[in-house]
Amino acid sequence: MEFIKELGTVALGTRIKNLSESLMRDMVNIYKEQNIDFEPRWFTFFQLILKKKEVSITEIARELNQTHPAVVQVMNVLEKKKLILTNKDKNDSRKRVIKLSKKGRQLAEELAPTWEIVHMVSNEILEESAPDLLDKISKVETVLHNKSTYFRIKEKLIRKAIEKMEFVEYSESYLNDYRQLNEDWLSSYLEISEHDKKILSDPIEQIIKKGGHIFLLLSENEVIGTYTLQRKNHTICELSKFTIKKGFRGWKLGELMLNHTIDKANELNFENIVLFTHPKLKEALQLYIKRGFEITPEYPEIKDKTGRCSLFLQYNIN
Amino acid sequence: MEFIKELGTVALGTRIKNLSESLMRDMVNIYKEQNIDFEPRWFTFFQLILKKKEVSITEIARELNQTHPAVVQVMNVLEKKKLILTNKDKNDSRKRVIKLSKKGRQLAEELAPTWEIVHMVSNEILEESAPDLLDKISKVETVLHNKSTYFRIKEKLIRKAIEKMEFVEYSESYLNDYRQLNEDWLSSYLEISEHDKKILSDPIEQIIKKGGHIFLLLSENEVIGTYTLQRKNHTICELSKFTIKKGFRGWKLGELMLNHTIDKANELNFENIVLFTHPKLKEALQLYIKRGFEITPEYPEIKDKTGRCSLFLQYNIN
DNA sequence: ATATTTTACGTAAGTACTTACGTATAAATT
DNA sequence: AATTTATACGTAAGTACTTACGTAAAATAT
Numbered sequence: 001m002e003f004i005k006e007l008g009t010v011a012l013g014t015r016i017k018n019l020s021e022s023l024m025r026d027m028v029n030i031y032k033e034q035n036i037d038f039e040p041r042w043f044t045f046f047q048l049i050l051k052k053k054e055v056s057i058t059e060i061a062r063e064l065n066q067t068h069p070a071v072v073q074v075m076n077v078l079e080k081k082k083l084i085l086t087n088k089d090k091n092d093s094r095k096r097v098i099k100l101s102k103k104g105r106q107l108a109e110e111l112a113p114t115w116e117i118v119h120m121v122s123n124e125i126l127e128e129s130a131p132d133l134l135d136k137i138s139k140v141e142t143v144l145h146n147k148s149t150y151f152r153i154k155e156k157l158i159r160k161a162i163e164k165m166e167f168v169e170y171s172e173s174y175l176n177d178y179r180q181l182n183e184d185w186l187s188s189y190l191e192i193s194e195h196d197k198k199i200l201s202d203p204i205e206q207i208i209k210k211g212g213h214i215f216l217l218l219s220e221n222e223v224i225g226t227y228t229l230q231r232k233n234h235t236i237c238e239l240s241k242f243t244i245k246k247g248f249r250g251w252k253l254g255e256l257m258l259n260h261t262i263d264k265a266n267e268l269n270f271e272n273i274v275l276f277t278h279p280k281l282k283e284a285l286q287l288y289i290k291r292g293f294e295i296t297p298e299y300p301e302i303k304d305k306t307g308r309c310s311l312f313l314q315y316n317i318n
Numbered sequence: 319m320e321f322i323k324e325l326g327t328v329a330l331g332t333r334i335k336n337l338s339e340s341l342m343r344d345m346v347n348i349y350k351e352q353n354i355d356f357e358p359r360w361f362t363f364f365q366l367i368l369k370k371k372e373v374s375i376t377e378i379a380r381e382l383n384q385t386h387p388a389v390v391q392v393m394n395v396l397e398k399k400k401l402i403l404t405n406k407d408k409n410d411s412r413k414r415v416i417k418l419s420k421k422g423r424q425l426a427e428e429l430a431p432t433w434e435i436v437h438m439v440s441n442e443i444l445e446e447s448a449p450d451l452l453d454k455i456s457k458v459e460t461v462l463h464n465k466s467t468y469f470r471i472k473e474k475l476i477r478k479a480i481e482k483m484e485f486v487e488y489s490e491s492y493l494n495d496y497r498q499l500n501e502d503w504l505s506s507y508l509e510i511s512e513h514d515k516k517i518l519s520d521p522i523e524q525i526i527k528k529g530g531h532i533f534l535l536l537s538e539n540e541v542i543g544t545y546t547l548q549r550k551n552h553t554i555c556e557l558s559k560f561t562i563k564k565g566f567r568g569w570k571l572g573e574l575m576l577n578h579t580i581d582k583a584n585e586l587n588f589e590n591i592v593l594f595t596h597p598k599l600k601e602a603l604q605l606y607i608k609r610g611f612e613i614t615p616e617y618p619e620i621k622d623k624t625g626r627c628s629l630f631l632q633y634n635i636n
Numbered sequence: 637a638t639a640t641t642t643t644a645c646g647t648a649a650g651t652a653c654t655t656a657c658g659t660a661t662a663a664a665t666t
Numbered sequence: 667a668a669t670t671t672a673t674a675c676g677t678a679a680g681t682a683c684t685t686a687c688g689t690a691a692a693a694t695a696t
Contacts, residue, residue, distance in 0.1 A: 003366055003381040008452065009440035010433070013341035014362050015455060016334050018383045019462075023331040026468035034475070041652085044332055048321055058674060063321040065336045070653060072676065094661050094674040114475065115328070121470045122327035129461040130454035134326065137333060139447040144337075150344035152439045157352070157432065359682085376644060388683060390646065412644040412691050642693070651684070658677080665670070 030114065037081070038111060045074060046108055049084065049100050056095045083107060158251045161219060165253075167260055170203060170214035177223035178203060178214065185243040190278060199228075199241070214241075215264065217257060224248045225257050229264065232302055235271040242275075242284070254287045262291070266317050273315040274302060288313050348432065355399070356429060363392060364426055367402065367418050374413045401425060476569045479537055483571075485578055488521060488532030495541035496521060496532065503561040517546075517559070530555075533582065535562075535575060542566045543575050547582065550620055553589040560593075560602070572605045580609070584635050591633045592620060606631050 004011050004018070027040035044064050049055055057075065061068040075098060078084045083104035089095035100108065126133055170178065179200045186192045199206045203214055207228055217225035225248070228241040239261055244253050265273050275293070277284055289295075293313040322329050322336070345358035362382050367373055375393065379386040393416060396402045401422035407413035418426065444451055488496065497518040504510045517524045521532055525546055535543030543566070546559040557579055562571050583591050593611070595602055607613075611631040 003369070004362065004383065005456070007362065007365060009444060010437050011362055011365075012440060012444075012452065012455075013338040013345075013358075014382070017338040019455065019458065020331040020335040020338070022462065023467055026466060026471070027331075029468055030471050030475075033472075040331075044322065044325065044329055047325060047329075051321070056674075057676095064332070065322065067654070068675070069655085069677080073652075089674095092662070092674080096675070113478065114471075117471055117474045117478070119328050121467060121474065122330060124470065125458065125461055125467065126327060126330075129457040133454050133458065134330065136448035136451050136454060137337065138323070140337065140443065140451065143443055143447040144340070148344060149341055149439060149443065150347055152442065153344070153348050153432075153435055154351075156435045156439065157348075160431065160435070374644075375646095385684070386645070387647080387685085391682075410644080410692070414645070638696080640693100640695070642691100644691080645689085647686100647688080649684100649686085652681100653683090654679100654681070656677100656679085659675085661672100661674080663670100663672070666668080 027118070030118075034114065036107075036111065036114075038107065042074065042078065043115075045071075045078070046100075046104075049098060049104075050108060054097050054099045056089065056097060058095075060098070078104070162251070162253070162256065165217055165219045165224075165256075167215050167217055170208065170216060172204065174216055174223060175203070178216065178226055181223060181226055181245055182241050182243055184246065203228075212237075213264065213268065215260065217244075217253065217260075219248070225253055227257055227261055229261070229268070229270075229273075231270075232274070234269075236299075236302070237265055237268070237270040237273055238302065239265075239273050239275040254284070255291070258287060258291050262315065262317065271317055273317070274299065275313050277311045277313065279311055285311065285313075288315075291315070345436070348436075352432065354425075354429065354432075356425065360392065360396065361433075363389075363396070364418075364422075367416060367422075368426060372415050372417045374407065374415060376413075378416070396422070480569070480571070480574065483535055483537045483542075483574075485533050485535055488526065488534060490522065492534055492541060493521070496534065496544055499541060499544055499563055500559050500561055502564065521546075531582065531586065532559075533575075533578065535571065535578075537566070543571055545575055545579055547579070547586070547588075547591075549588075550592070552587075554617075554620070555583055555586070555588040555591055556620065557591050557593040572602070573609070576605060576609050580633065580635065589635055591635070592617065593631050595629045595631065597629055603629065603631075606633075609633070 004015050007014075024040050027043075031038045031040070045060065048060060048063055052059070055063075057068055057071050060066070060075075061071045064071070075084065075086065075096075079086055082101055084098050085101045086096050086098050089097050130136075168174075182196070182200055183192060186196060207214055207230060211231035213229045215227055215229075216223050222245075224245040226241055226243055227239060230238045230240065232238050242257065242261075244257070262273065273293075275288070277288070279285065293315045295311060296314050298312045322333050325332075342358050345361075349356045349358070363378065366378060366381055370377070373381075375386055375389050378384070378393075379389045382389070393402065393404065393414075397404055400419055402416050403419045404414050404416050407415050448454075486492075500514070500518055501510060504514060525532055525548060529549035531547045533545055533547075534541050540563075542563040544559055544561055545557060548556045548558065550556050560575065560579075562575070580591065591611075593606070595606070597603065611633045613629060614632050616630045
């Protein structure tokens with residue numbers, strides 16, 4: 001056990017598990033020695049049924065933080081041992097109503113003194129060692145409920161990953177990545193128009209040579225985002241093909257990319273960024289508006305060549 | 319989860335288990351999303367092997383508080399995945415020496431940043447909720463190490479059982495119980511002599527009618543102990559057939575019975591209790607001596623009729 | 637030296653879960 | 667009213683353990 005202690009916080013889970021397992025094992029032995037056919041993991045089930053009189057499978061699962069198949073299996077065992085009775089619910093025939101049988105109630109009565117002692121002993125142990133352990137555990141539960149371990153780790157991993165990301169300008173070698181990413185995105189949200197196909201199949205000719213720019217966001221050499229700036233005239237550029245790879249969404253990379261977009265447009269001496277989008281792409285719209293884009297009437301000289309986007313936005317640099 | 323909280327201390331084990339399971343589940347997802355073929359329960363194994371460089375199965379089991387088959391199975395998985403190398407120990411061919419393979423070391427390196435983050439997050443969670451949780455758990459561990467839950471519960475159960483026990487004087491209906499208990503005891507320690515058989519087959523004739531007494535200790539109508547006082551003369555009685563049923567030993571019922579013996583001998587106006595015993599019955603001897611019996615030379619008028627006991631003890635009432 | 641006990645590990649079989657899926661029924665939406 | 671979605675439960679298959687047992691080697695006792 002020494003090593004686990006050494007590991008400290010990181011092995012908290014393992015340590016806690018060991019503790020609970022040792023408690024369970026002790027209880028197994030207690031029941032065994034008393035020659036009572038009862039297993040410790042039934043305890044909470046019994047208590048819950050005793051309290052509620054009648055419960056359904058899902059109710060038990062929810063209250064005891066178990067999966068429903070686990071509950072079903074335990075209930076089947078208890079039913080086989082004739083400790084519970086189960087019937088269909090009169091109002092909802094999907095439900096199985098569970099209650100203690102006479103034998104079950106008798107067993108609970110027989111065990112009551114033992115449970116009483118277990119209770120005393122648990123309190124005794126806690127008083128001797130850590131009287132406020134339950135409070136502490138409640139607090140951990142609350143903190144984790146508000147923001148799970150998963151979420152916390154994820155957050156930090158993402159932050160770290162973002163630090164290593166970089167933008168690069170398009171070159172021939174990214175053709176496949178650029179096209180693939182945009183086709184994936186387009187086909188899952190809208191339709192790929194002829195105009196899209198033209199641009200995606202030859203960006204150099206269609207964008208770059210016409211004074212436009214394409215930027216790619218790289219994470220460890222993987223292309224995870226793209227956007228395209230087309231030159232409309234000497235002051236206006238059009239933003240399009242703004243997409244982030246599946247699996248990297250939800251990391252606020254949109255903000256990162258949009259900031260980069262504005263910086264670049266500025267560097268390239270454009271004064272206005274305009275874009276067309278579809279109202280059903282709510283998250284994108286929200287992002288643009290949050291960053292200062294405004295929905296305005298279309299400029300007569302700039303048309304949506306795809307013919308599918310009803311919203312026109314623009315952003316004034318400076 | 320509400321109900322489990324309601325249960326308080328009694329469901330501490332369940333609650334703790336849920337906590338650790340949720341931590342584990344989160345880690346499973348973290349590894350899965352990073353596309354790393356690693357499972358959280360391997361973590362402590364990896365750490366231990368990293369630290370010790372070379373370990374045996376039992377060493378791991380001991381340090382991580384696992385059963386050895388569990389360790390064997392995990393190691394087989396890790397070996398199949400080529401993360402560890404195992405060889406026979408040169409000095410002790412029973413042992414299997416385990417170390418990380420190159421692939422294993424690489425994986426550990428690859429995971430180090432993630433583990434670092436997990437560490438940070440664990441600390442963060444604890445700081446937010448219960449900074450001294452680890453200390454508290456250590457204290458619980460220590461307290462349980464000194465006196466296990468099992469032992470504590472057992473102790474209280476026994477005390478409760480003893481309260482309900484009672485002594486009754488022998489009557490015909492106890493013949494089988496009396497004989498069975500003594501035969502079981504005799505046959506497992508010594509031999510059943512002819513003299514024993516005579517007494518055990520007809521206690522009324524052999525003991526009671528000769529002015530002796532037999533007392534039985536009952537626990538919920540079950541005969542769990544017996545002793546016999548034979549009248550030697552008007553001041554001396556001989557204690558024999560002092561036995562406690564298997565499964566009830568180690569509860570200090572011997573003291574209870576011996577106190578009763580002395581009380582009864584006193585009530586019956588005897589002045590001396592004598593007994594023969596065999597030196598190999600060390601616990602019994604200790605009990606007698608603790609209660610004030612003394613090893614003395616035999617009285618010429620009192621002989622050990624079984625011929626097997628070399629020790630003669632006596633106790634002076636008053 | 638020889639016999640006995642302990643240790644180190646392996647394996648088989650069982651158990652208590654899990655995930656993944658299927659099937660009714662109820663509730664909500666259109 | 668008809669369709670879709672959600673809920674309640676069941677089952678099958680897999681996994682991560684457990685206990686129980688076996689075997690060989692080492693340590694200890696005789």
